[in-house]
Amino acid sequence: MFIHPSATVEDDVIIGEGxxxxxxxxxxxxxxxxxxxxxxxxxxxxxxxxxxxxxxIQNYVSVFHGVTIxxxxxxxxxxxxxxxxxxxxxxxxxxxxxxxDWVVSETFVSKGASIGxxxxxxxxxxxxxxxxxxxxxxxxxxxxxxxxVVGNPARLIGYVTPEGERIDQPPA
Numbered sequence: 001m002f003i004h005p006s007a008t009v010e011d012d013v014i015i016g017e018g019x020x021x022x023x024x025x026x027x028x029x030x031x032x033x034x035x036x037x038x039x040x041x042x043x044x045x046x047x048x049x050x051x052x053x054x055x056x057i058q059n060y061v062s063v064f065h066g067v068t069i070x071x072x073x074x075x076x077x078x079x080x081x082x083x084x085x086x087x088x089x090x091x092x093x094x095x096x097x098x099x100x101d102w103v104v105s106e107t108f109v110s111k112g113a114s115i116g117x118x119x120x121x122x123x124x125x126x127x128x129x130x131x132x133x134x135x136x137x138x139x140x141x142x143x144x145x146x147x148x149v150v151g152n153p154a155r156l157i158g159y160v161t162p163e164g165e166r167i168d169q170p171p172a
Contacts, residue, residue, distance in 0.1 A: 007039075016053060034071065046083075058117070066104035066123060073109050076117035076135065081107055083123045110145070112162055132160045146170040 001015050007025040009015070016035035021027060025043040034053030039045065041059040049063050052071035057063070059077045066083040069075070083104050091097055105124035109115070113127045116135030127133065131143045134150030143149050146159045148166060159170045 040077070052111070066106045067109070068106070069109045070111040070113075070129075072112045074114040075109075076115055076119065078118045079115050079121065080119075081121045081123070083107070085123060113143075114164070130160065130162045132164065144170065 001017060001019045003009055003021045004023045004025070006023045007021045009021065009027045010029040012029045013027050014032045015021070016033055016037065018036040019033050021039045023041045025039045025041070027033070027045045028047040030048040031045045033051045034055065036053055037051060037055045039057050040061070043057050043060070044062045045051070046063060046065040048065055050068045052069060052073070054071055055069055055073045057075045061075050061077065061079045063069070063081050064083040067081045084102050085105050088097060091101055107121060107123050108126045110127060110129040110131070112130040115121065115133040116137065118135055119133050119137045119139065122138065122140045125139060125142050127139070127143045128145035128147055130145060131147045133139055133143065133154065137150050137154040138152040139149065139154045144156070147156050148158045148160050149156050159167050161167060161171055
């Protein structure tokens with residue numbers, strides 16, 4: 001494994017063999033990264049995030065608590081995963097929200113999926129295996145296996161093969 005000297009890797013992190021953590025990346029406590037992953041420049045991996053093997057996470061991606069990414073997933077630059085359906089800085093009484101004042105909504109990205117640059121993945125959804133998210137999409141609901149989604153909000157416009165070729169029906 002390789003961890004760039006400018007990266008911050010907190011205690012209680014598991015990093016698999018052959019994984020690269022590049023400049024200015026942050027990997028928070030309890031995170032688990034599989035083998036042969038690449039975390040690009042400025043990537044933020046939050047507490048207890050689980051990332052499979054052979055995952056490529058490009059520059060400036062934020063993967064927040066509650067996200068699980070399966071093997072072989074590609075995450076394009078500047079993608080953001082949310083984890084709170086009702087984000088607020090303060091409670092109704094004006095006190096600052098703390099960890100116990102909100103509920104994490106979990107998100108799962110299945111094997112082989114690809115997420116295009118500048119996409120936002122709203123929490124509480126599943127992205128199916130080999131699915132493809134077009135650049136700049138805002139994904140607000142589940143994406144089926146092999147689904148091709150684009151737009152804001154993202155909508156299903158077809159399907160793709162594991163190689164990424166567009167098709168009209170999901171592969172058999």
